[in-house]
Amino acid sequence: MSGRPPFRSESPGPRGNAGPSARWLAFLAIQSFAQRGSFVSKALDDLFTEFPTLPRDRHLATELASETVRRGLTLDSILAQYVTRPREKVEDELWMLLQLGACQLICLSHIPAHAAVHETVSLCDRLYKPRAKGFINGTLRSIERELNHQTTSDNQPLELKDLGPDLLPIFAIRGNAAGLRIVKLARRVFADPKELPLDYIAQVASLPVWLLQHWAKEETDLNRLLARALWFTTPGKMSLRVNLQRTTREAVLDLLRDADVAAQPGQLPVAIALNGSLAPGEFPAFHDGGFSVQDESAIAAVALLDPQPGESILDLCAAPGGKTCHIAERLQGTGRVIACDLSNTRLRPIRENITRLQLSNIDTLLISEEGRGLPDGPFDAALVDVPCSNTGVLGKRPEARWRITPATFADLIPLQRRLLNDALDRVKSGGRVLYSTCSIDRSENEDLVNEVITARNDVQLKTAQRHEPGSPGDGGYQALLLKS
């Protein structure tokens, strides 16, 4: 029998006219990703707009869809051992149901096993495939019978030598807690970590093996590679940026304490680090502009740019506006931020943030992909937070790992180079440019910045910082350049 940890019942209760269930919405989002390449968050937003959904169901649907897409390779590796037919003999929709059910059983230990199986099997009716119920039920039950969840000590770093082809390490962050547990399966599901360590890490952390091979060229310590890969199986811990124009960090910490949210001061004076996550919309202080959700690495970008009151600052790649608003907060109601992006759909969330945070010193500006419409300047400073491979935020964006290919880096570099040059051309002599990515790849970071500096004779590197994924937040890179 499974040694499943204790769970909190989610008691779905009778739905009446409450609309589609969380699992059905999750299934539709997974299907949208699999068949049309949609972003999970976008697919869910569209579904929640179409079908008004209770906050509890939104949360569950988001968790189910994100986890299932993020852990796709792990789930497929397990299913391949438990499904009695070859993959090509299983209809795509039924395979997705199996992924959704297996994800709940294996990865989401707070969901009762009986609910995971029963509710997933019942989706066969929504698919008008009632005859598939026995197959889905039988497969999920056979997985459930052979699972054994073991807790591990957080103090002991996980090492490949302690793992095996029947062992799945699961790093999870839920509510106020983060922890590692090991799921023991009764079958050899994964590659042997002693013989094929990169294949094993790829399977248990659900990452493309080419990406592990690529990283292993720089990070030769395989246990550190395992830790990084496992970090990317979660969306990471959340952090907040306090709007010092509206409140203080102590006041926000107090209201979090009152709401039983475990939190402490983050590394920077405006940052608060949470032990897990929260729903910001449940806090009136969020709606009043007291704080924003922002990763500590992203907060560090604007801290490095160090906007000074009265400055004019160009933000070339501004949407959804997290860093734009941080700059405006630092300008303390003075100066001006010109926030540019490619479409009104992209600019809208910036405007929503401006309203919520009650900021008065930002203008949004629509520009073309080629940079037509960019203001000439000269500006005191510029931020260029370029589109990138997202290899520092693979946990936050569930589908990102399946979108990148070995060609992604080379494809993005010409655009990143042009955007950095556009920013440098628009700051005054003595001005600053902050180049920023959420990538951990040298080619988009150090190499690109060095190449641009070498090709120009009017710029020098003041300082650069690399953010390792998980210490404490997203992975990324920021370089502060000075124009002579």
Ligand SMILES: C[S@@+](CC[C@H](N)C(=O)[O-])C[C@H]1O[C@@H](n2cnc3c(N)ncnc32)[C@H](O)[C@@H]1O
């Ligand atoms: C990493 S995101 C920016 C995140 C933003 N700075 C923040 O902190 O919320 C990159 C942005 O670059 C924009 N972008 C993509 N291609 C661009 C281009 N050619 N010129 C300007 N912006 C571009 C994207 O629309 C996207 O909003």
